[in-house]
Amino acid sequence: MNPAFSDDSDATDRQGPQRAVVVGRLRPHMLPLLARDVGSALVWASVDGWTVLRLDEAGADLRGHAVLRDEVPVVTLHRDGHGRWIDVVTHVGVPPGTVLSPTGEPPLEPDEVPGESAARVAASRHFAHLDVVAVAAAVESPDDEGWSARVLAALGLPVLAADVHEGRTELPGAVAVEPMGVGGAIRAAVRQYEDAPPDEVARRGALGRWQGAVAARPSLGLLTALPEAALGLLGLWWVAGIDDRAWWQWLVGALAALAVLDALADTVALGRRPSQRRAASHPREQASRPPGS
Incomplete structure (x- = not known):
């Protein structure tokens, strides 16, 4: 069965928590960290400019x-x-946010009514253009x-997310993400950040676009690594003469040393990146080579 599809029909699956579906401006390169935080594998796809994902573990959420x-x-x-509800987070922090739920259904508080929750959501700048009624x-x-x-x-928001949640359809072109340790999640996040599609790079601003250009043409990274190393060495030379x-001045020396180390690390990474890309583009060739070659 396709991992992005599940038949969560009302007739058979209303007894316990179902797998949550999330819609947001989530960055694809951060999804390995999200999978680790929530303790669940997930599948995701980009739909109309939004990231739509489904958690694989029933009952898992973004808390x-x-x-x-x-x-x-x-x-x-x-x-x-008990029914359905939607958690809407419009601020920085840890969910839950504002809960939207039908009248008389949990998890609304006893003194809370759906209209009040809808008004709070519509008051957010992200939904200010909506008709609260x-x-x-x-x-x-x-x-x-x-x-x-x-x-x-x-x-x-994309209605496709509701169809996936109800088991009526599957995520188109879904990508699977597995939870992993901190180190593995960070490495996966860095790889996805460097290999992001053009539309994702465009959303990152000037610095993100520069990083995307460096990822595509590693030689451009020398334009920042060499001046950084030169300034660091100059700072160390100045501090050493006092x-x-x-x-x-000790702080300046420490920052200068960090600048030199960062420039060296960037240079080493730039040297490895072309071979890594060649290995990724020719996996069979790499696998057919004898050990030690």
């Missing part, structure tokens, strides 16, 4: 994973034997298999 400023809004679809009407609609789709449509050093 324990910090949402960054450029990732909001992050919307999580939940479903269990339309959002409230969608939230207050019957809790059936179309409820999540109606709410996502009112929020201007006999009685003040605390801030």
Whole structure:
């Protein structure tokens, strides 16, 4: 069975928590860290400029994973034997955020009504353009298999996420991400950051575009590594010539040494990157070579 598809029909799967589906501005290169934080493998795809992912572990959610400023809004679809609800995070921090749920269904607080939750979501700058009445009407609609789709449509988010959550379809071109240790998650995040598609690189601003250009043409990295090394060596030379050093001069020396080390590390990484790309593009050739060649 395709890993991005599951038949979560109401007739058979309403007894316990179902696998959550998330919609947000999540960065693909950060998803290995997200999988580690939530303790669940996931599949994801880009849909209409949004990242849509499905957690593989039933009952897993984003609690324990910090949402960054450029990732909001992050919307999580939940479903269990009690009904459906949607968690909307519009601020930096750890979920949960504002919960949207049909009237009389948990997990609304006893003194909370759906219209108030819809108003709080619409008050966010991310949804300020929405019709709060339309959002409230969608939230207050019957809790059936179309409820999540109606709410996502009112929020201007991809309805495909609701179809995946209800088991009606699968994520197109889904990519699987497995949870791993801290070191492995960081290395995977760095690889995905360097190999990001052009639209993702364009969202990173001037610095991100420069990093993308360096990843495509490693020789450009020397334009920053060489001046960084020169400034670091100049700082070390200056500090070494002072006999009685003040605390801030020791600090300058430490920063200069770090600059030299960073420039050396960047240069070594730039030298390895072309061979890594060749190995990735010719896996059979690498596998057919005898050991030690």
